[in-house]
Structure formats: structure tokens, C-alpha cells
Amino acid sequence: MSETESIQPAAPTMDMLVSLCKRRGFIFPSSEIYGGLASAWDYGPMGVELKKRIQEFWWRQMTQLNSNIVGLDAAIMMHPRVWEASGHVENFTDPLIDCKKCKQRFRADQIPEENLKSHTCPECGGELTDARKFNLMFTTHMGPVEDAGGLIYLRPETAQGIYVNFKNVLQTGRVKVPFGIAQVGKAFRNEITTKNFIFRTCEFEQMEMQFFVHPSEDMKWFEYWKERRFQYYLDLGVRKSKLRFHQHGPDELAHYAKLAFDIQYEFPFGWKELEGIHNRTDYDLKRHTEFSGKDLTYLDEVSHERYIPYIIETSAGLTRTVLVILSDAYDEDVVEGEKRVVLRFHPRLAPITVGIFPLVKKDGLAEMARKLDDELCEDFRTFYDESGAIGRRYRRQDEVGTPFCVTLDYQTKEDQTVTIRFRDSMKQERVKMAEISGTLKKAIRDYRRVGE
Ligand code: GAP
Numbered sequence: 048m049s050e051t052e053s054i055q056p057a058a059p060t061m062d063m064l065v066s067l068c069k070r071r072g073f074i075f076p077s078s079e080i081y082g083g084l085a086s087a088w089d090y091g092p093m094g095v096e097l098k099k100r101i102q103e104f105w106w107r108q109m110t111q112l113n114s115n116i117v118g119l120d121a122a123i124m125m126h127p128r129v130w131e132a133s134g135h136v137e138n139f140t141d142p143l144i145d146c147k148k149c150k151q152r153f154r155a156d157q158i159p160e161e162n163l164k165s166h167t168c169p170e171c172g173g174e175l176t177d178a179r180k181f182n183l184m185f186t187t188h189m190g191p192v193e194d195a196g197g198l199i200y201l202r203p204e205t206a207q208g209i210y211v212n213f214k215n216v217l218q219t220g221r222v223k224v225p226f227g228i229a230q231v232g233k234a235f236r237n238e239i240t241t242k243n244f245i246f247r248t249c250e251f252e253q254m255e256m257q258f259f260v261h262p263s264e265d266m267k268w269f270e271y272w273k274e275r276r277f278q279y280y281l282d283l284g285v286r287k288s289k290l291r292f293h294q295h296g297p298d299e300l301a302h303y304a305k306l307a308f309d310i311q312y313e314f315p316f317g318w319k320e321l322e323g324i325h326n327r328t329d330y331d332l333k334r335h336t337e338f339s340g341k342d343l344t345y346l347d348e349v350s351h352e353r354y355i356p357y358i359i360e361t362s363a364g365l366t367r368t369v370l371v372i373l374s375d376a377y378d379e380d381v382v383e384g385e386k387r388v389v390l391r392f393h394p395r396l397a398p399i400t401v402g403i404f405p406l407v408k409k410d411g412l413a414e415m416a417r418k419l420d421d422e423l424c425e426d427f428r429t430f431y432d433e434s435g436a437i438g439r440r441y442r443r444q445d446e447v448g449t450p451f452c453v454t455l456d457y458q459t460k461e462d463q464t465v466t467i468r469f470r471d472s473m474k475q476e477r478v479k480m481a482e483i484s485g486t487l488k489k490a491i492r493d494y495r496r497v498g499e
Contacts (some may be wrong), residue, residue, distance in 0.1 A: 059217060059315055059374060061244055061315050061316065062488075063117070064244065064373055064377060066387065067245055067373075067390075067446065068244075068373065070446075070449075071446055072091035072092045072093045072094070073091055073373070073447075074088050074089070074091060074094045074245060075088065075089045075091055075092055082125070086238075087248060087249065087250060088248065090369075090400075093398040093447050094310045094398075096398035096428065097369060097396060097397075098252075098365065098366070098369050098400070099257070099370065100395065100396045100397075100398070101368050101396060102254065103253045104395060105231070106229070108114075108230065108279060108282075109229040109231055109256050115222065116226065116229065116256060117220045117226070117227070117228055118228070119208065119212055119216065119228050119229070119230045120230060120231075121205070121209065121212060121232070122208065123201060123232065123235075124189065124199050124200075125150070125199075125200075125207065125208065125476065126199075127200060129207050130200050130212060131338060132334040132335050132337070132338035133207050133335075134302045134303060135182075135200075135333065136184075138182040138302040139182060139203060140182050140183065141171070141183060141238070142154065142155035142181075143178065143180075143181040143239070144177070144179075145166035145175070145176045145177070146170065146171060146173045147173055147174045148172075148173025148174065148178060149168060149171040149173055150167075151168065151170055151171075152239060153169070153239065154239050155178040157239075163175075165398075173303075175207070179405070179429045181237075182237075183203060183236045184200045184201070184236070184237070185236075185237050186200055186236075187199060187201065187236045199216070202233075202234055203236050204234050204253065205232045206257060206331070206360060206362065207221060207331075208230060208303040209228045209230055209255070210257070210331045211335060211359075212228070213228075213259070213332060213335075213343055214341065214343060215259065216228055217345065220383055224261060224356050225258060225259060225260045225261050225264070225268060227256050227257060227258040229256040230254075230255055230256075231252065231377070232253065232255045233252055234251055234252070234253050237249060243314075243316055243481060244370060246316075246319065246367060247410075247496065248366065248488070251364060251365075252364070252365035252366050253362060253364060253365060254364075254368075255361065257361070258272060258358065258360070258361070259345070259357075259358060260356055260358075260359060261354070261356050261357070262329065262354060262355075262357045263359075264418050265326055265328070268359045269306060269324070269326050269359050271346070272361050273324050276322060276324055276361050276363075277292070277310055280312075280321075280371075281312065281394075283393060283396065284370060284375075284376075284392070284395075284396065284494075285312070285372070285375050286496070289313045289375060290311070290312055290313075291311050291313075291402070292308050292309070292310060292311070293308065293309045293310075293311050293312075293318070294307070295307040296446060297310070297337070301325070303325070303327045303330045303331060304326060304347060305327070306470065307323055307324065307325045308324050309324075310322045310323075310497060311374075311442060312371045312374075314370070314374055315374060316421060318345070321368065322363035322364070323361075323364060324359070324360070324361050325362065326358075326360075327357070327358040327359070328357050329355040330358075330403060331358060332355045332358070333355055343355065344477050345408060346454075357376075367380065372392065373390070376390040376392045376448055377390060377391075378391050387442060387445055388446050389445040389448070390447065391448065391496055392450070393494060394450040394451070394490065394491040394494050395491060395494075397447075398428065398447060398448065398449075399428050400427040400428045400449070400450065401423055401429045401451045402430050402432060402440065402444040402449050402453070403415065403416050403420045403423065403426050403429055403430070403452075403455075404431075404432055404437060404440050404454045404455070405433050406455065406456040406457070407436060408433050409421070410457070410460075411460065412455050412456070412457075412459070415455050415460070417431065419465070422484075423484065423487075426469065426484060427484075429497075432444075437454060440452070441468060443494070444470070448471060449488075450469070450471070450491075451467055451468070451469060451470065451487055452465070452467070452492075453468075453483060454464050456465045459480070462486065463479060463480045464478060464479055464480065465477070465478065465480055465483065466478075467483065467487070469490070471497050
């Protein structure tokens with residue numbers, strides 16, 4: 048195989064991803080030195096950069112590129128009445144079944160049919176209880192006394208923080224229907240999560256945008272956002288063949304939704320939801336009007352019509368997108384008879400954009416490389432590395448998905464040129480040091496994944 052030959056991307060298993068993430072500092076088990084905490088994960092130096100890049104990309108797409116969308120950052124802890132109004136206290140439940148013998152708890156819809164019929168545990172054969180509703184919201188207490196009066200919830204979605212601030216934003220944000228409010232933040236759900244890494248966790252992050260529209264235009268905006276959100280993942284560099292829509296059937300619709308589509312990704316364990324686009328109608332604002340007694344109507348200054356807007360929601364998982372980007376980027380090929388593991392991140396998302404290497408430490412090359420690093424780090428996330436053979440250094444950067452490496456050698460001292468090595472093609476190009484920044488910016492702008 049030639050060095051530049053494109054190949055079928057390797058399909059990673061979850062074990063391969065978990066192992067790479069641990070080895071290269073993307074994601075660690077939470078409180079690992081104490082044996083870990085089931086389904087909780089910590090983002091290491093590479094993981095936090097990747098997560099931030101995804102978040103920044105989303106934020107830019109939503110707020111900077113749409114003049115009619117503004118941002119918000121609401122508190123995680125909210126007045127408990129919010130969750131009564133939203134319907135979560137009553138409806139946000141999973142049917143759970145316990146094993147009387149081994150005490151394991153299962154979601155009823157995830158137990159094999161034969162075990163449900165025979166009432167036997169799929170793990171130990173013990174007797175199962177009947178299914179009972181279990182609310183997914185975490186509760187805690189605010190204030191010095193642990194009584195019912197201080198009971199509060201950790202938010203299970205960021206959306207409600209937006210709805211309760213609808214009037215505040217309207218009065219201060221110089222916005223007119225149709226307009227949107229975007230928010231990124233933590234959400235918490237007490238879910239049964241036994242496998243699949245960071246796919247489903249009890250603590251996770253969402254990127255949600257609530258778009259307020261006239262009721263007569265709900266379907267027009269629903270279609271608009273459905274297409275925009277699909278395109279967003281293509282812009283992130285996700286392969287089109289791995290993305291699809293899934294429409295919710297009547298038994299899948301959340302209690303607030305009139306119509307819902309998921310964008311699904313083909314994970315190593317199958318097609319699963321990545322983002323939901325929901326037509327929430329006027330359900331939320333009506334309920335908050337009813338429960339708070341406050342007027343949450345909108346007055347159209349031109350037509351003088353007063354109404355409660357409908358809401359089109361785009362709700363993406365940030366931590367789940369991290370898993371999508373990792374799964375999609377993972378690839379293996381063979382270089383000089385050796386397996387190369389490479390993460391083919393879009394350069395906009397890569398935790399490190401440029402590796403900077405002096406060929407050797409001596410003869411002033413290290414000093415020159417450090418100086419270049421000081422300059423480039425103003426515009427790019429850089430990583431300086433002077434240890435080991437140059438091929439090893441490239442390989443280490445391939446494994447964390449660094450799209451470009453710049454090497455300074457003896458020729459650099461003579462003519463002020465360096466080589467840029469491209470991760471995907473492994474081609475090397477000699478450029479003037481003064482032109483590196485422009486060359487890299489162009490390569491980022493023009494990036495296309497091999498074979499796409
Ligand atoms: N506000 C609407 C809402 O929360 P959802 O379909 O329940 O809708 C939206 O969640 C997105 O949040 C999902 O598509 C998924 O990406 C992410 N998500 C939901 N629960 C999650 C969990 N337990 N762990 C990780 N991500 C989760």
C-alpha cells in the first residue's frame with residue numbers, strides 16, 4: 048500500500064476506544080484510585096480540549112452565525128415547582144424491575160422477553176419483582192435542615208432554565224419572534240447505565256436551543272431546524288453514511304412533544320440517538336404560566352396579536368457527541384509494516400492542532416523550535432516535543448489526532464524553511480517559516496476527510 052492510499056476506515060470496538068482514551072488522556076474512570084464510580088467519567092487533558100472544541104463549534108454556529116439566537120447560562124438548581132410544571136415529577140420515569148436474589152436493577156424494556164415471562168433474573172436466575180415506576184431525577188436538599196421543604200432536583204435537562212427566563216430575555220435581549228435561546232450545561236439523570244462508556248451517564252452535558260415561533264409556523268421551523276442540525280454534524284466532519292434520522296412513533300414521544308425526530312449515529316454498538324429535534328408546541332410556556340401565575344405571552348408589535356409561542360427544540364448531547372467524534376475518527380492503517388492508530392479528527396476539533404519538533408535538540412534547533420512554538424500558540428493549540436525518533440513523535444500525535452506536525456532541521460538554519468507533515472496523507476511539504484500560519488489556516492479551512 049502506498050503511503051497516501053485511502054483505506055476503508057477501521058471500525059473500532061468500544062474496548063479499543065476505551066483503551067485509547069485512557070492511554071492518551073482523553074477520558075478516565077471517575078475516582079479511579081477508589082475503584083471508580085459506575086458510569087461516571089473524567090475528561091483528561093485531551094478529552095477536555097476535544098469537548099471544549101465541540102462546544103465552541105456549536106456555540107458559534109448557534110449564536111454567532113444566527114443573529115436571532117442569544118445565549119443563556121441558567122442555574123442547575125431551580126425552584127422545585129419548575130419540575131412540577133414541566134411534567135417531570137409526574138412523567139419522567141423509567142419502569143424498573145429488581146431481582147430479589149442478586150439485587151440487580153434492570154429497565155423493564157431491556158430485559159429479554161423470556162425472562163419477563165418467567166419472572167427470572169437474566170443474571171442469576173433469581174425471582175424478579177413487578178415493574179414499578181422510578182423517577183429519573185436526582186433529589187437533594189437545600190438549606191441546613193433535610194426536610195421536605197428543602198427538597199430540590201438536579202436538572203434533568205437544560206431546557207427549563209430557558210423557558211423560565213423567556214420573559215427576562217424578551218425584555219432585555221432586543222429579540223422578536225422568531226428567535227432562539229441557546230444554552231450548554233450539565234444535566235443529571237439517575238439512569239441504569241452498565242455499559243457503552245460515556246454514551247449514557249448519570250451526569251452529562253447538553254447543548255440545547257429553544258426556538259420560539261408563531262404557532263402557525265411551527266412545521267416550517269421544525270423542518271428548517273431538522274435540516275440545519277443534520278448539516279451541522281457534516282460540518283463537524285462526521286461521515287454522512289453514519290448519520291440518519293429516526294422519527295419517534297406515538298409510544299416514543301416525550302410527554303411534551305407533538306413531533307420528534309432523532310438524529311442517530313451508528314455507534315460501535317448500533318444506531319442510537321445523538322440529538323433530538325422536538326416540536327414542544329406551547330406546552331412548556333402554558334404550563335409555566337399556569338404554575339407560576341405569570342404572563343408568558345408574546346405581543347407582536349406589528350399585528351398586535353398576543354399569543355404563547357410554540358417551541359422548536361434542538362437538543363444535542365455534548366458528551367455523547369464526544370463519543371461520536373471519537374468513534375468516527377478512529378482509524379488504523381499500516382505504515383512501513385507497522386500498525387498506525389490514527390484519529391482523523393477535523394482539524395477544527397483536534398485537541399492539538401500543531402505538533403512542533405526540532406529534529407535534534409542540539410545545534411540551536413530546540414531554541415528555534417521553541418521560538419516558533421511561542422509564535423504559533425497565539426493562533427493554534429500547539430504541542431512541543433523533542434524526545435524520541437521523529438517517526439515515534441509523529442505516531443504519538445497521530446494517536447491523539449493532531450492534523451499537522453512541523454519539523455525544524457538543519458536546512459531550517461540555512462534557509463528558514465520547515466516541513467509540515469499532514470496526518471491523513473502523511474505527505475510532507477517544505478514551507479517558509481514565515482508562511483506557516485497562513486498555510487495551516489488554509490489547510491484547516493479546506494480540510495476534507497480521506498474518502499469523503
Ligand atoms: N430537552 C429535551 C431532552 O432532554 P432528550 O432526548 O432526553 O431530550 C437530548 O435528550 C439529548 O441529550 C440526547 O439526544 C442525548 O444526546 C443527550 N442525553 C440524554 N440523556 C443522556 C445521558 N443519560 N447520558 C448522556 N447523554 C444524554
